[in-house]
Structure formats: C-alpha cells, structure tokens
C-alpha cells in the first residue's frame with residue numbers, strides 16, 4: 027500500500043512465466059499489436075504512435091523530452107513535487123531553457139500560473155505538468171492548461187504515471203500532445219515498461235527536428251521502425267514484460283475504465299472517512315486529492331518512521347513516507363490498481379488504530 031509498485035493479479039505473474047519467443051516472432055508481433063490497441067483504449071486516444079517504451083516511468087519521461095527538445099528550446103514546466111522537479115532536470119540535460127511554475131507541495135498547478143508564465147516566454151516548445159503528483163497526492167486539472175499551451179503555440183505534455191487506470195485520463199478529449207505513464211501503479215503490472223503516446227502533430231515535430239535526438243535508445247524515429255509496420259530490429263524487446271502488460275491491460279479493460287475509476291474513488295472515500303473518524307486527515311489540497319495515493323498528515327506526537335516500521339513488521343502492510351518538504355509530516359497510502367480494495371482499507375485503518383492508541 028505504498029506509492030507503487032502495486033499488487034499484481036496472479037494471471038499477470040503467470041503471463042510472465044510463459045515460455046519466451048523471439049522479439050520478431052509472428053506471435054510476439056501479434057501481441058505487440060494487441061498491446062498497442064489496448065493502450066489506445068486505456069489512454070482514450072486514436073494516436074497511432076502509442077506503445078510501451080522499454081524501461082520504467084522515467085524512461086517514458088525521457089522519451090518525451092529527448093524527442094521534443096532541441097538545445098535552446100524554451101519549455102514551461104509545472105513543479106509541485108518530486109516529479110515536476112525531475113522533469114526540469116531532464117529538460118535541462120536536453121539543453122532546454124526551463125521556466126518553472128511552482129506551487130507549494132500538496133497543491134495543484136493553477137491554470138492562471140501557467141498563463142502568467144506563458145506571457146513571459148517568447149516561443150514555448152511545450153508546457154509540461156504532472157497530472158497525479160505521487161509525492162504529494164495532488165491531482166492537477168488538465169483541460170484549461172492544455173488550452174493555454176495551444177493558444178501560446180506550444181505542445182502540451184502530460185505525466186500520467188500514477189493517474190492512468192486509477193482516475194479519468196482522456197488524451198484526445200484533453201488534446202494532450204505527448205503523454206507517458208508507468209506500468210506499476212494503477213495498471214497493476216510489475217515495473218519495467220513505460221506506455222507512451224504521441225499525437226500525429228507531435229510526431230511531426232520529433233521527426234522534422236534539425237538536430238539528431240541525443241538518445242539513440244529512445245529516438246522515436248528508430249523505435250517506430252520496430253513498433254510500426256517495418257519490424258526492424260532496434261533493441262531486444264523485454265518479451266516477458268510485454269506478456270505481463272498484455273494481461274494487465276486485458277484485466278483493466280475487462281473491468282471497464284469507468285468501473286475501475288469508481289472503485290478507486292470509493293476506496294479513497296472509505297479510507298478518508300475512516301481516517302477522519304480517528305481525527306486524521308488527508309493533507310493535499312481539498313477538492314484535488316488523488317484517489318490512488320493518499321497523503322495522510324502524521325498526528326501530533328506520533329513517530330512517523332516508527333509507525334511505518336511497525337505497520338510492516340507486525341501487520342505486513344507497507345506504506346510510503348513523505349519526500350522533500352513533506353518528509354516526516356505525511357504517510358503516503360497507495361490504493362492503486364489491485365491494491366485498491368475495501369479489505370486493504372479496513373486492514374490499514376485497524377492497524378493504525380491499534381498502533382496509535384498504544
């Protein structure tokens with residue numbers, strides 16, 4: 027019940043133990059096509075360039091940034107937690123001039139802040155934000171920021187590592203140009219792949235750039251020859267991870283996206299109500315709290331680390347600690363994918379009740 031990886035269904039683990047085939051085997055090629063089609067359904071997009079990058083969520087982040095940024099480009103990035111900071115670091119390594127739009131940790135990035143920043147940037151290449159900040163439990167609304175980015179002639183890039191599969195993510199409806207995610211959060215698959223999607227317009231920007239993409243491994247121009255129709259060897263696909271993702275996506279779609287979102291919502295409220303009955307609360311910005319990652323304020327007098335240790339040692343429940351300015355002040359309780367279950371909510375509440383009373 028930490029900030030990911032989440033629990034994984036037995037059938038996903040079984041899929042990983044299936045015999046290997048070659049990464050150009052017709053059976054595998056068929057599976058790749060099914061993974062791409064299911065990812066489009068989960069991202070709610072028609073984008074042809076939708077596939078899983080080999081690597082964890084951070085590889086998805088780097089994929090988007092290295093393909094879009096050329097040295098000297100101006101970009102605007104929302105920073106309200108660890109992952110906005112990581113985006114800035116990656117963008118600077120690509121040679122971008124970064125304008126940071128900062129909000130206190132636990133708060134969302136306001137569209138008005140992005141509008142103000144865009145007035146000061148002459149030619150923004152893109153605006154990037156983290157949809158669900160796993161380090162703080164805040165969910166930033168996307169649509170108005172997307173509109174402002176486009177109005178300024180910029181692309182709009184979204185991190186959905188923690189949101190995808192756990193709450194609404196509507197790539198085409200929100201006009202998101204580039205998006206990445208991870209497998210180990212609300213998709214409930216082990217860590218190791220990073221689903222990404224680029225709109226046709228974004229792909230054109232990436233393919234018409236003047237300088238070579240500085241990463242060979244993540245260059246979409248090369249990767250598209252393997253994930254597209256040509257099937258040219260680029261790198262050896264992580265075959266077993268793709269088996270796992272195929273099964274995890276099948277389970278997501280069998281449950282239904284709306285049902286899955288509702289399940290995450292219901293379990294969040296069950297946790298929140300239980301915490302409130304114990305005089306505890308979720309501390310991220312009211313009205314914008316994530317369903318899948320709950321930032322719980324540590325009550326006065328409680329030893330943050332000792333409680334977490336006892337939860338693990340005596341109750342076999344793992345939760346996360348706060349990071350950065352929230353270190354020592356919050357616990358992060360994940361209710362992601364398979365982990366988002368009423369029994370888990372009841373178990374963590376009962377354990378906290380016992381530990382804190384003692």
Ligand SMILES: Cc1ncc(COP(=O)(O)O)c(C=O)c1O
Pocket residue numbers: 029030082083084085087109156158159160161185186187188208217
């Ligand atoms: C919002 C967000 N973005 C990016 C990442 C990086 O993903 P990974 O740790 O899989 O590389 C994470 C990981 O927790 C995340 O929560």
